[in-house]
Amino acid sequence: MNQPEARTDRYIGKRQARSEDLRLLTGRGVYTDDVSLPGMLQVAFHRSPVARGLIRSIDTSAARELPGVFAVLTAQDLERYQPNMLSFFLAPPVVPVPLLAVDRVCYVGDPVAMVIAQDRYIAEDAAGLITVEYEEEAPVVTLDDARQGPLVHPGTESNVAAATGADELDPDLEELLNSAPHLEVIEMKHQRISQSPMEPRGVVAAPQGSGEMTVYLSCQGPQLAARWFSQAFDLPQTTFRVISKDVGGSFGLKGQPWREETAVVAAALILGRPLKWIEDRLENLTSANQAREQDMKLRVAFDLEGNLIASHADYGINNGAYPHGADSNIAVMMFLWAAHKLPAFNFSAKGWFSNTVGLGAYRGPWALESLAREVLLDRAARKLKIDPIELRRKTLITRADQPTMTPMGLALEDISPAECLEELLKKVDVAAFRIEQAEARKQGRYLGLGFATYIEPTAGTAGVIVLISESCHIRIEPTGKVSAVVSTHSQGHGTQTTMAQVIAERLGVPFEDVTVYEDDSSRGGYGSGAYGSRQAVAGGGACIRAADLMADKIRAIAAHVFEARPEDVFIRGGKVHILGAREQVYSLRDIADVAYAEPERLPEGMEAGLETQYRYCPPALTLTSAAHACVVEVDVDTGFVRILRWVSSEDVGNMINPAVVEGQVAGGLAQAIGQVLFEEVSYDARGNPTAVTYKDYMLPTIFDVPVFEYLHGASAPSQTEGGFRGVGEGGCIVGPPTLVNAIADALAPFGELKLEFPLTPPRLLELIEGRPMGRRHG
């Protein structure tokens, strides 16, 4: 007789078609705006048209008189609730964050009043009838303004929202830098980015008679959001239940509720009616927290062979008025040199308040480290006349160099950017490209080839209270079907598919028999949802362990009931097989019937039913590595950049679903292309946003994004259960330097790029033509 394999249902590693797609392709998804409840009213905000000023008076009488208006609320009306506007890490804010402006407005778009009406049209009409008198003051807009200007929040000591590192320069480090054979210095200014999920923010808050506050929310994880509301409001009598079925992208923006969502919840508590607020695109581009506005001066000392001697970084990030968490972005410093052999490093990093909308997270919030380092390495290579690939081979930590410790105390065991680079070079023929490039230049065509390597922290847990573990609860229902409640959450990640792949394979059941639920905080245990590229690692590990516990339980029951040895029991294709002289086959329903209905037949002491649960704590940090290359052509007449080829070589560990992994990489790379070439949240000198539609805030289209090639050959399993690594953010981290280096290579005959982003055609033409081309804005 043939021994059946323990697992013949292989799903891990397969390009499984996604279960989510059936509803999403047919218009049957349920996004927050698709929820309608009896008695539900609609909310619109009246927002400040000035960036900084005092509120002298608010007149809401005309708005209140409009038929269909239910209520008009200002800060005074919400006073009963003073939620503690916690950061994502559940830390209290460093300055009080009001739900609606109190006496003072701090940015254009600052919500001053909210109208509650029978429909959104009437609510917006009424919001337009509110009259507010302001005493306008000169605003603090840019990082330079913040360093020199008046206090954004009067009563604070300075505009510094957060600081890390040392203000004083270390004389020993300065000596190393200044006496080195080669000192490379770059200064870069990175523009502000709107995360721009295609579904803006939204909330439906529905108070229930039982004391439950049901919140339908566009978010990154209902468990974390429910915990956030509960801790922020601190209302022992109220239970916050967050439901989040389908979410149209987030990219960091919806990681925590913020002022508008919280104001809607507070208003629903006060009015006792279900309220809906759906952010429109104008609001999303002007009033949803934004990201990435930073500057950095990076100094790096080299010896003449290209070895690193020392480095110093001076860094600033615009926190706006009310950041999701005051932040000096320490992760930039942690990962700047984490993968390189660098003996000495120091830095100063500050987050600055300004009269702009607050700082939020965006895919790879610390990504500037890779952009600064990789661009600087290429620039140093050109000056030292060393091949940029040789320079990386010399400076990168290889697998053979590990375990080791980074300058910031991070333990490295299995990073592989150097190995990813070697794998990449098998597919990218640099020598052939250089010949092609030289030929093209003779015809006035400027081609460039850029490389970048990086490592990405994924599924980090160390010391971050909200991120420690993820949970999976599996039930074999009395019907024999498999239900799993997992603390993951998808805003496009496809975790209902990938978690089901893991469970189906480990349990030995068909993929179609597994349903994953992750949309309701009341259904399962705490988890952070999509944050820090953690779901495959932490959620996948939880699913493996819970499924293995279930398989053990089923085997124990079958062996006991059908008088077999546990080692002769196998589950495959959703059936329980018992080996013996005559193979017996039972359905999972047969086992469930015993477990639920005839507990007296179970092994001595076994709990009735078929339910298992596991809360998995992955290692402190799982690192993903990659090397990317891209080829561009820059039109020196127009300054337009055309991307001709892009190859990604990644160490992503074991893949659950390669199509999902590549989808994450591709999405991040598209965002990287937007960041380098097009996207910019801009302000005029008075703090007025000047990119308020998708005609001004330019997202990449299908014409701007090339076909990506993926190499997974350098992949090695991680130390986690399942050997997975996270891939959520990487494209958006390694993408920008790859593209910038390609453009810099193409335009090297004209000199070095000015590192002000985005690299618009006028900015590139300034380098190409050697003269100012006028400003893009104003």
Next chain:
Amino acid sequence: MSKHQIHLDINGRAHDASVEGRLTLCDFLRGDAGYTGVHVGCEHGVCGACTVMLDGLAVRSCLMLAVQADGCSVTTVEGLCSGDGALHPVQQTLREEHGLQCGFCTPGVVMTLAALTQGEQKPSSETLINAMSGHICRCTGYQGIRRAALRLAGEALAPVEDHG
């Protein structure tokens, strides 16, 4: 606000409604008629998520008023599946090519591709990809959408290699 009587066909069913002159077609389709598969992404005609078919042509329902659709025949993404629930070829191809992640832009992508491939039309891949430039997808980098467009134009794709 004045009300207007409109009569239109949505996904093969007749609808009579009394609507305000300013009500957009997308808000009417979502709120009054209940077709929430019509997604509102920008309300200024750039993102394409709200695209529906109006008398067989792909249009942006955020740039039209409901009253302008009086007497017209509208198809939303909900109306594409056949009676037995089988996916439309455009939907099936997008699914096989992993052409979506969050799914918010997807109904618009589906409707434009469906409008351009309906009946006897044999659009080139260039036509389909040009049309896709009117749709913003923030998740996928357009990789699967491009592959689906090529396949819908009848072009063969290189097989996917798995190195993992």
